[in-house]
Structure formats: C-alpha cells, structure tokens
Amino acid sequence: MTDLTDSLNVLFTEFYYWVTIVIMFLIHVGFMIYEVGVSRRKNLQHVLIKNIMVIPVVTVTFFFFGWWLYFAFIHGPFINAGMGLDPLAGNFYPWSPLMGPHMGDRINGVFWAAFLLFSWTAASIISGAIIERVWTTAFLIMAVLVGSVTWIIGAAWGWSPNGWMVQLMGYHDAYASGIIHAIAGGSTLAVVMVLGPRIGKFGPNGEIRNIPPHNPWMASIGLMMIYTGFWGFYAACNIPVFNVGTEGEPFYSATNIYLMPTTLSGITFNFLMSLSGGLLVGFILSKGQPFWTLSAGLAGIITASAGNDLYHPIQAMIIGGVGAAIAYKAHYLLERRLKIDDAVGAVAVHGVAGFFGVVIAGFMLWGYPAAAPLAGSATPWFGVTPDGFPAINPLGNLIGAFILTFVLGFAPFYVLARVLKAFGILRVPRKVELAGLDTNTFDSSYPYFARTYTDFEEIEKREGLEELSASENRT
Amino acid sequence: MLTLDSFSNPAEIGPLYPFVGTEVLLTIIGIALWILFHILHTREESRKWTEAEAAFDERLLLPGSGEPSHVIASGPPLT
Numbered sequence: 053m054t055d056l057t058d059s060l061n062v063l064f065t066e067f068y069y070w071v072t073i074v075i076m077f078l079i080h081v082g083f084m085i086y087e088v089g090v091s092r093r094k095n096l097q098h099v100l101i102k103n104i105m106v107i108p109v110v111t112v113t114f115f116f117f118g119w120w121l122y123f124a125f126i127h128g129p130f131i132n133a134g135m136g137l138d139p140l141a142g143n144f145y146p147w148s149p150l151m152g153p154h155m156g157d158r159i160n161g162v163f164w165a166a167f168l169l170f171s172w173t174a175a176s177i178i179s180g181a182i183i184e185r186v187w188t189t190a191f192l193i194m195a196v197l198v199g200s201v202t203w204i205i206g207a208a209w210g211w212s213p214n215g216w217m218v219q220l221m222g223y224h225d226a227y228a229s230g231i232i233h234a235i236a237g238g239s240t241l242a243v244v245m246v247l248g249p250r251i252g253k254f255g256p257n258g259e260i261r262n263i264p265p266h267n268p269w270m271a272s273i274g275l276m277m278i279y280t281g282f283w284g285f286y287a288a289c290n291i292p293v294f295n296v297g298t299e300g301e302p303f304y305s306a307t308n309i310y311l312m313p314t315t316l317s318g319i320t321f322n323f324l325m326s327l328s329g330g331l332l333v334g335f336i337l338s339k340g341q342p343f344w345t346l347s348a349g350l351a352g353i354i355t356a357s358a359g360n361d362l363y364h365p366i367q368a369m370i371i372g373g374v375g376a377a378i379a380y381k382a383h384y385l386l387e388r389r390l391k392i393d394d395a396v397g398a399v400a401v402h403g404v405a406g407f408f409g410v411v412i413a414g415f416m417l418w419g420y421p422a423a424a425p426l427a428g429s430a431t432p433w434f435g436v437t438p439d440g441f442p443a444i445n446p447l448g449n450l451i452g453a454f455i456l457t458f459v460l461g462f463a464p465f466y467v468l469a470r471v472l473k474a475f476g477i478l479r480v481p482r483k484v485e486l487a488g489l490d491t492n493t494f495d496s497s498y499p500y501f502a503r504t505y506t507d508f509e510e511i512e513k514r515e516g517l518e519e520l521s522a523s524e525n526r527t
Numbered sequence: 528m529l530t531l532d533s534f535s536n537p538a539e540i541g542p543l544y545p546f547v548g549t550e551v552l553l554t555i556i557g558i559a560l561w562i563l564f565h566i567l568h569t570r571e572e573s574r575k576w577t578e579a580e581a582a583f584d585e586r587l588l589l590p591g592s593g594e595p596s597h598v599i600a601s602g603p604p605l606t
Contacts (some may be wrong), residue, residue: 054538112561116554146557147550188570477569483583484576492579518550
C-alpha cells in the first residue's frame with residue numbers, strides 16, 4: 053500500500069464490496085417480510101424467529117468452514133486433472149491471520165461477507181416453502197447445509213474462474229441462476245416432499261385449496277425489498293476494476309466473477325429489462341395478481357441472470373418473460389401432480405427458473421470464452437475458443453444445471469430431511485400445527501384486531517380434528 | 528505477540544488483533560459454542576412442542592384460533 057494508484061484501487065474495491073453487502077442485507081429483510089406476510093397470524097412469530105436465526109447460524113458456520121470450502125474445492129477436489137485441494141485455501145482456514153483485521157489484506161473480509169449474504173439468501177429460499185409446519189431446529193440445520201456447504205461447493209465448481217466446471221465444461225452462470233437458485237430450489241423440492249403439505253392444503257379428492265396470506269400487502273413489500281437487495285447482489289458478483297488487457301497494454305474494466313469483461317452499466321440495463329419481462333408475463337398469466345406478478349418478476353431476473361453480463365437488454369427481457377412463464381406453469385404443475393405444498397412458490401421461482409436460465413445461457417452464449425485457462429488444467433471437454441479458453445456451450449451448461457439442481461440440491465436435502473424426520477424433529481406435532489405454532493409460546497401478534505377466520509381455516513379445523521380423532525382411535 | 532504497542536512502521540505490521548497465536552484455540556471454542564447452541568435449542572424446542580401438545584389436550588389451546596390460550600379463554604366458543 054505504498055503506491056497511491058494501487059492503493060486507491062484496493063481501497064475502492066474494499067469500499068465497493070462493503071456497499072454491496074449493505075444493499076444485499078435488504079434481500080434478507082425482504083424475505084423476512086415476505087414470509088411473515090404469507091404466513092397466517094397464528095404462525096407468524098415462529099416464521100419471524102426462523103428468519104432471524106439464519107443470520108447468526110449461517111454466519112458463524114460460513115466463517116468456520118464455508119469460506120474455506122470455496123477455495124479448497126475448486127478442482128473438485130481431484131476432478132480436474134487429479135488436482136486436490138487448492139494450496140491457496142490455507143489462507144481461508146478460520147485460524148488464518150487473514151481471517152481478521154490485517155494490514156496486509158483489505159479484501160478478504162468484504163469478499164467473505166458478500167458471499168455470506170448469498171448464503172443467507174440460499175437458506176431463505178428454502179425457508180419460505182416450509183413455513184407453518186417445520187421445526188426451527190430442522191430448518192437451521194438445513195440452513196447450515198445449504199448456506200455453508202452445498203451452495204459454496206457449487207460456487208467453487210462453477211462460480212470461480214478456476215472451478216472445474218468452468219475449466220472443463222465451459223460452465224457460465226454470471227449472476228448465479230444455477231449456483232444459488234437452482235441449488236436452493238432443488239433442495240427445497242426435496243424438503244417439501246418429505247415434509248408434506250400443511251393440514252387441509254389438499255382435499256380428499258386431491259383438490260388444491262388456496263391458503264390465503266395474512267397480509268398480501270406485506271408479502272408484496274417483501275418481494276419489492278428482495279428486488280432492492282438484488283441490485284447489490286448484481287454489483288457484488290462483479291470485480292469492479294480489473295486489467296483485462298495485458299501488462300504491456302493494460303485495459304481496465306469491470307469483470308464478471310470469471311474475470312471476463314462486462315460493465316456495471318450493461319448489467320443495469322439487463323437487470324431491469326429481465327425484471328420487466330418477468331413482470332409483464334406474470335401480470336398476464338396471473339390475471340393481475342400482485343403476488344404472482346411480483347414473483348414472476350423475480351423469476352425473470354433469475355432466469356436471465358446466468359447470462360446477464362453479456363445479453364442484449366431485449367434478449368434479457370424475452371428470456372426473463374420466458375422464465376416467468378415456465379416458473380408460473382411449473383408451480384401449479386408441481387402442486388397438481390406431486391401434491392407439493394410450497395407456500396411461496398420457491399421451487400418454481402428459484403429452482404425451475406434457475407435451471408432453465410443456465411440452460412438458455414449455454415445456447416445464447418455458445419462459443420464465448422468462459423474463463424482464462426488454468427495452468428495444469430485438463431483439456432476442456434466441450435471445446436475451446438480460438439484463444440484457447442474453455443468455451444461456453446449448451447452441453448456444459450445443461451450438465452452443470454443438473455449437477456447443481458440434483459447432485460448439490462435435491463440429493464443431500466432428501467437424505468437430510470429423511471434423517472430429521474426419523475429423529476422426529478422435522479415437522480411439528482399435528483396438534484400444534486392445528487392450533488398455530490405461536491399460540492402456546494408468544495403473545496398475540498395483533499392483540500387489538502378482531503379475531504377473523506377464513507374459509508380455509510374452518511376447513512383446516514374440521515379436517516384436522518377429524519384426523520386427530522381417527523389417529524387417537526387407532527392408538 | 529499479545530498486543531501491538533506501535534503503529535509507527537505499518538508495512539511491518541500483520542495482524543491487528545490481540546493475542547496472535549491463539550487462533551486455533553479460538554476456532555475450537557467457536558465451533559464448540561456453535562454446537563452447544565444447536566443442542567440447547569433442540570432441547571428447548573422439543574420442550575416447547577410437548578407443552579403445546581399438552582395444552583391442546585387440556586383444551587387450553589384450540590384449533591384454528593390464531594390467538595394464545597388466555598385470549599381464547601375470554602373469547603366466544605370456537606366449535
């Protein structure tokens with residue numbers, strides 16, 4: 053830090069990430085508001101505390117081992133040319149001097165925190181789908197698994213210039229359609245399958261019943277807040293100043309996470325255009341429902357995110373619209389066919405849109421350089437560019453989408469949910485669910501409001517009591 | 528090194544925190560506290576649901592109420 057230009061670059065980068073972290077905090081605020089809005093009043097404080105406790109549990113575990121995994125597992129380990137743990141990973145053990153205030157480092161803490169905020173998001177994606185029936189204990193264990201293990205391994209593999217999926221398959225996913233959303237969506241699908249639907253969600257003949265949110269206005273504000281935080285997320289996925297030229301002929305630009313050039317200005321076009329594409333389609337498909345219009349906007353961004361560093365804004369808009377349509381249809385298909393009770397549409401909006409976003413990027417950006425080749429890396433499987441860089445291609449992104457959704461998403465969470473269920477700590481007792489998770493623990497959430505009941509709650513009460521009575525007669 | 532007593536040569540300074548050299552011990556303590564949290568929380572949540580089930584059986588907690596039992600007790604019947 054003795055050269056002024058270099059120092060300013062480092063200090064600017066440090067401050068840049070710090071600002072993105074503050075903005076990204078709003079994603080978590082948004083998820084919390086959204087989920088509380090969607091919950092019924094008898095459960096909402098339980099939902100609230102579940103979201104609050106994601107923060108400390110994922111933060112400390114991400115410090116203890118999550119951050120190290122990102123650097124250690126970039127080669128698989130042992131997938132790319134037999135390379136094991138990356139030697140650089142030694143700097144990111146929790147006991148490394150660089151994991152604290154250090155005069156020789158300005159970036160590690162802010163970079164760690166930017167990734168950590170993504171970890172909270174991954175956990176929050178699962179959280180919304182399983183509200184009103186899950187143990188907080190079980191959810192927090194899931195939060196550690198997705199926030200500090202599975203998503204960060206996915207990031208090591210496919211969201212680092214040296215990751216084996218990037219080097220060998222030309223995988224490209226600039227703003228984490230697959231790395232965060234497909235992993236968390238696949239995980240959510242597994243958990244809701246094992247957890248089962250809320251009492252009364254499906255009728256005796258399989259008919260689907262709508263469970264109205266206690267506050268649609270609050271749910272909408274939460275979604276808008278998630279959009280706001282998403283701005284910070286996009287900026288945090290870039291490197292703000294990097295020499296994309298040579299030492300002799302430097303050319304400074306922002307880059308994506310793979311150190312390939314993009315611009316903050318360009319991704320601003322694409323963020324808003326993909327959001328708009330999703331909103332337009334969601335509005336039409338849902339016939340103007342605010343909840344689904346806003347969720348479709350989110351699905352639009354998520355679908356276009358894999359290639360939003362390079363798309364034309366109108367491409368981003370169309371891809372966003374396509375993704376929103378796929379997510380909307382997929383949500384009701386899953387509900388109808390698999391009897392999935394996903395309270396917030398997380399599997400469709402994050403998992404399905406994320407999956408298809410990665411696949412679409414493989415086609416759209418076919419032949420673009422994925423990242424600079426790593427010394428010692430094996431030859432890329434699906435082609436190289438004229439400069440010898442691994443090339444982005446449809447097959448690499450398709451395989452990548454499967455790995456993220458099913459190998460790192462669905463499979464570990466299906467096993468975990470089964471284990472938690474076997475220990476009896478996955479789903480709250482039926483009586484508690486029927487009465488409400490708040491009712492024996494907390495004071496009323498709205499003590500001055502008149503008690504009101506929806507038609508659904510009458511159905512839930514009747515069928516829940518019948519089920520309990522039948523169960524007690526059997527025993 | 529327990530403490531820093533001078534910032535006069537910043538290029539030579541590495542870690543800024545006190546008790547450099549205790550990082551492994553701090554990590555062990557931190558991980559132990561994290562695991563302890565999960566153990567305590569699991570016990571507490573188990574107790575909470577058991578009590579809630581008992582309250583339901585004693586009709587202190589009613590289905591579909593959306594309110595704690597003391598509010599229900601003063602409200603109209605829900606059946």
